[in-house]
Amino acid sequence: MSHNQRDMLQRFSFDNTDIRGEIALLDSAYREVIKRHSYPQLIARELGELMAATALLSANLKFPGRLTLQVRMPGNVSLLQAETNDKGQLRAIARYDELAGDEQLSFADGQMVITIEPEQGQRYQGITAVSGGNIAQALEDYFEQSEQLGSRFWLFCNGQQAAGMMLQKMPAMATDDADAWDRIGHLASTAREDEILGLPADDMLHRLFHEEQARIYPASELSFFCTCSKDRIANALHQLGYEELDTMLQEQAGKIDITCEFCQQNYTFDRPQVDAIFPERKLH
Numbered sequence: 001m002s003h004n005q006r007d008m009l010q011r012f013s014f015d016n017t018d019i020r021g022e023i024a025l026l027d028s029a030y031r032e033v034i035k036r037h038s039y040p041q042l043i044a045r046e047l048g049e050l051m052a053a054t055a056l057l058s059a060n061l062k063f064p065g066r067l068t069l070q071v072r073m074p075g076n077v078s079l080l081q082a083e084t085n086d087k088g089q090l091r092a093i094a095r096y097d098e099l100a101g102d103e104q105l106s107f108a109d110g111q112m113v114i115t116i117e118p119e120q121g122q123r124y125q126g127i128t129a130v131s132g133g134n135i136a137q138a139l140e141d142y143f144e145q146s147e148q149l150g151s152r153f154w155l156f157c158n159g160q161q162a163a164g165m166m167l168q169k170m171p172a173m174a175t176d177d178a179d180a181w182d183r184i185g186h187l188a189s190t191a192r193e194d195e196i197l198g199l200p201a202d203d204m205l206h207r208l209f210h211e212e213q214a215r216i217y218p219a220s221e222l223s224f225f226c227t228c229s230k231d232r233i234a235n236a237l238h239q240l241g242y243e244e245l246d247t248m249l250q251e252q253a254g255k256i257d258i259t260c261e262f263c264q265q266n267y268t269f270d271r272p273q274v275d276a277i278f279p280e281r282k283l284h
């Protein structure tokens with residue numbers, strides 16, 4: 001990992017307690033997302049916070065697969081979505097009414113949807129209301145309701161960088177230090193945005209928890225990566241059916257243009273390439 005690598009996930013724990021934590025720092029991984037879109041500032045910042053939250057949850061992926069965090073809302077901003085995989089590769093997108101402006105981004109009546117898709121095995125989905133009015137509160141509610149895990153989340157974004165911190169109280173561990181959860185949570189709450197976005201993770205942890213016996217584990221890398229490919233687009237086109245694509249080719253001067261909504265990569269299919277998506281047609 002290079003010295004100025006700031007896209008990273010740092011896990012830590014506290015000796016003689018049942019508390020573990022993580023810090024996620026997103027620098028270029030976040031900017032790679034926003035530079036591909038012209039999101040209004042408020043949306044870009046909330047998307048950064050959601051990416052940081054997703055990065056924190058990526059540590060839960062102990063198997064090859066994907067984790068998606070969505071916030072669905074009834075207003076002009078209808079969707080914020082961030083995805084990660086077990087390699088810490090992230091991408092994100094916002095859907096909103098470009099003509100309406102972003103003043104009305106409201107989490108009221110919103111839902112947070114967490115989807116975990118292992119490459120092998122069963123898909124899992126959990127839904128919780130965004131009742132507290134922000135993403136961090138929704139995550140705390142989610143872990144309380146569905147996992148019975150006491151959790152606290154702090155999310156930050158300044159439009160150029162994003163960061164998140166999580167504390168989690170592990171279940172079924174006896175400890176003499178009954179006060180630790182409140183005490184360490186209080187220390188974490190003193191984190192300021194300019195600090196967590198400016199300091200290396202271990203300096204930040206020292207600044208917050210130097211009075212505690214914090215144990216720091218090896219960091220893992222986070223990065224921007226889009227999983228789109230010509231093959232995946234071809235699979236999606238296949239589902240539309242040949243007739244539909246044939247019509248599109250006729251209407252669009254013999255070319256179907258598809259732009260990945262995450263990374264803006266453009267994919268073009270001409271008639272021979274569309275034919276190649278339907279090898280079964282040659283049998284007739």
Ligand SMILES: [Zn+2]
Nearest residue numbers: 226228260263
């Ligand atoms: Zn893409």
